[in-house]
Amino acid sequence: MKKDQEIFNLIKKEDKRQRYGIELIASENFVSSDVMSAMGSCLTNKYAEGYPRKRYYGGCEVVDEIEEIAINRAKKLFGVEYVNVQPHSGSQANAAVMLACLNAGDKILGFNLSHGGHLTHGSPVNFSGKLYENAFYNVEENTGLVDYNKIEDIAIKEKPQMIICGASAYSQDWNYEYFRKIADKVGAILLADISHPSGLIAAKLLNDPAPYCDIITTTTHKTLRGPRGGMIMMGKDFENPWNSKSPKGNIKKMSTILNSGVFPGSQGGPLEHIIAAKAVAFREALNPKFKEYAKQIMKNAKIMSNCFMEKGYKIISGGTENHCMLIDLRNKGITGKEAEKSLGNADITVNKNMVPFDTTSPFITSGMRLGTPAITTRGITEKEIPKMVNLIDKVISNHENKDVIMDVKYHVNNLMKEFPIYSY
Ligand SMILES: Cc1ncc(COP(=O)(O)O)c(C=O)c1O
Numbered sequence: 333m334k335k336d337q338e339i340f341n342l343i344k345k346e347d348k349r350q351r352y353g354i355e356l357i358a359s360e361n362f363v364s365s366d367v368m369s370a371m372g373s374c375l376t377n378k379y380a381e382g383y384p385r386k387r388y389y390g391g392c393e394v395v396d397e398i399e400e401i402a403i404n405r406a407k408k409l410f411g412v413e414y415v416n417v418q419p420h421s422g423s424q425a426n427a428a429v430m431l432a433c434l435n436a437g438d439k440i441l442g443f444n445l446s447h448g449g450h451l452t453h454g455s456p457v458n459f460s461g462k463l464y465e466n467a468f469y470n471v472e473e474n475t476g477l478v479d480y481n482k483i484e485d486i487a488i489k490e491k492p493q494m495i496i497c498g499a500s501a502y503s504q505d506w507n508y509e510y511f512r513k514i515a516d517k518v519g520a521i522l523l524a525d526i527s528h529p530s531g532l533i534a535a536k537l538l539n540d541p542a543p544y545c546d547i548i549t550t551t552t553h554k555t556l557r558g559p560r561g562g563m564i565m566m567g568k569d570f571e572n573p574w575n576s577k578s579p580k581g582n583i584k585k586m587s588t589i590l591n592s593g594v595f596p597g598s599q600g601g602p603l604e605h606i607i608a609a610k611a612v613a614f615r616e617a618l619n620p621k622f623k624e625y626a627k628q629i630m631k632n633a634k635i636m637s638n639c640f641m642e643k644g645y646k647i648i649s650g651g652t653e654n655h656c657m658l659i660d661l662r663n664k665g666i667t668g669k670e671a672e673k674s675l676g677n678a679d680i681t682v683n684k685n686m687v688p689f690d691t692t693s694p695f696i697t698s699g700m701r702l703g704t705p706a707i708t709t710r711g712i713t714e715k716e717i718p719k720m721v722n723l724i725d726k727v728i729s730n731h732e733n734k735d736v737i738m739d740v741k742y743h744v745n746n747l748m749k750e751f752p753i754y755s756y
Contacts, residue, residue: 351753352745353679354720358656358703359500359528361557362710362753364616367609371559375605383591395604402607405614409534412542412565414587417610418594418602419562422527422551425594426452427459429547429564432593433521433572434493436463441492441520443478444468447688448502448648448658450525467492471502471688476649478502480510487518497545498525501685501701503637503652505529508544515546524548527562529654531555531705534617535626538654542567547590555629555655555705557622558613559606564590625708629655632704635714639721648687648699656703660687666731668697674731675700678740679748680724710751719747 350362363371375395381388384396384403399417406415419425430440440460442453447470451458454466467490469483487495495518497511508524515522524541530550532538541548548565552558569587595602616622630653637647637657648658661671668684675682686692687699704712712720723740730736 349679352748353681354723354744354748355706356680356682356702356704357706358683358701359551359554360703361554361705363553363557363559363609363613365754366612367557367559367616370609370612371605373605373608375608376603378604379601380604381595381601383595395607398604398608398611399602402611402614405611405618406563406565409614409617410542410548410565411540412548412567414564414566414569414590416564416591416594417561417607418599419549419564420599420603420606421560422450422525422549422562423452424599425549425551425562425564426450426523426525428593428598429523429549429590430460430464430494430593431597432589433547434464437465438493439465439467439490440494440496441467441469441483441487441490442496443499443502444470446686446690446694447471448499449496450498450500450527453496453498453525464494471649473689476688477504480507480514483511484514484517487514487520491518492520494521494523496523496525497541498523498527498549500528501656501658502649503633503647503654503657504649505538505653506541508539508541512544522546525550527551528554528656531557531617531622532626532630532654535623537623537626537630546570546586552610552613555626556613556617557625557705557709558617559609561603561606561610563610564594566590628713629704629708631714632708632712632717633657635717636702636704636721639718640725643721643725645725655705656701658685658687658699658701660699661728662687662698664728666728667692668699669695670731671700671728674727674737675724678723678727678737679744680727680740707751710748710753712751716747 379389380392380395384399402417403415440454443449445455452460455461495515497506522545524545527550550563553560571583572586633652633655637652646660672684682700684697685699685701686697690698
């Protein structure tokens with residue numbers, strides 16, 4: 333059969349977009365060629381419902397070995413006792429945990445989506461807000477920071493069965509020890525969703541949730557620089573104090589409950605090609621070079637936020653201590669939607685984002701979220717960051733001027749030619 337030119341031409345077009353543009357979406361990255369090869373391998377042909385050595389299909393000897401290697405590398409990387417590498421995505425990982433640990437109608441206390449949380453932390457438009465009751469904590473209007481005393485008060489009032497710490501757009505580290513204290517006070521399960529900073533946590537540059545949180549979920553494709561996917565971990569396995577006994581009356585181990593929350597609870601066949609790519613990415617993250625990469629992500633982010641602040645931009649929570657920043661554009665006379673569009677015309681990719689106490693809709697927004705994992709993979713350092721911020725500021729300040737935008741695009745394309753993507 334003839335090659336599908338319609339699709340392959342579009343892939344080429346996207347490849348060009350990625351190569352010549354500045355990628356500042358905080359949740360994106362460029363994987364290595366080994367990760368890419370594992371994803372595009374024959375493993376995609378294999379069905380393997382179940383877990384290594386306990387499958388519902390024949391011919392799983394090889395994928396069993398691959399999945400075991402992925403699990404063992406993740407255990408070593410995060411220093412944890414339990415790992416499930418099968419969730420197809422971060423949302424699937426959270427869904428499996430909730431299915432395993434909660435009953436319909438139980439209450440989740442999560443970080444408000446419009447303050448930096450994620451859809452799967454109880455948003456009414458998501459399964460997590462439709463199947464479960466929700467309660468939220470926020471950032472403070474004057475500081476842009478979460479107030480742990482207030483979270484404690486909300487938890488005492490709301491009595492949630494699950495508390496979630498973690499975010500999609502929060503530029504500060506988390507005090508997991510404090511969350512543990514709160515969860516113990518109200519008898520809640522404590523889930524840390526480290527989807528965004530997991531690469532920085534693996535590199536031991538941010539607080540470690542494993543000693544304090546009952547369960548940890550993450551995506552594998554953000555700062556961790558693996559394939560698009562999810563994962564569930566526990567620092568230590570434990571007997572589940574909240575839920576179901578087995579038919580024989582034995583209290584089940586949490587690992588058993590979580591595994592069945594993924595399969596058969598919420599997924600069918602695991603994506604063994606993606607699991608192989610996860611294993612490759614974990615090996616890369618175990619290499620000391622990854623720590624240098626993670627340090628550079630944070631250095632770039634810090635310098636970027638300082639450069640923006642020097643130009644009068646308001647960074648929520650006054651700066652960043654991880655890989656991302658949320659910029660309130662209300663003093664710049666431009667909405668998040670307009671900023672995303674005009675920067676996109678100059679080949680700079682960002683995403684519009686609600687800011688805390690935003691009065692616009694999620695389709696318009698008053699802010700934009702920026703992150704440095706992808707540009708850092710391409711070799712960008714603190715030397716180029718001020719140049720990038722100047723280019724972004726030029727577009728924001730002249731967003732209706734096509735000539736300025738075309739001039740910035742020219743500079744963006746030339747700059748990125750100096751930092752090739754090696755992975756594919
Ligand atoms: C904190 C958090 N949790 C979960 C997810 C969901 O991940 P996915 O898009 O793979 O479903 C994201 C994705 O952005 C996230 O930021």
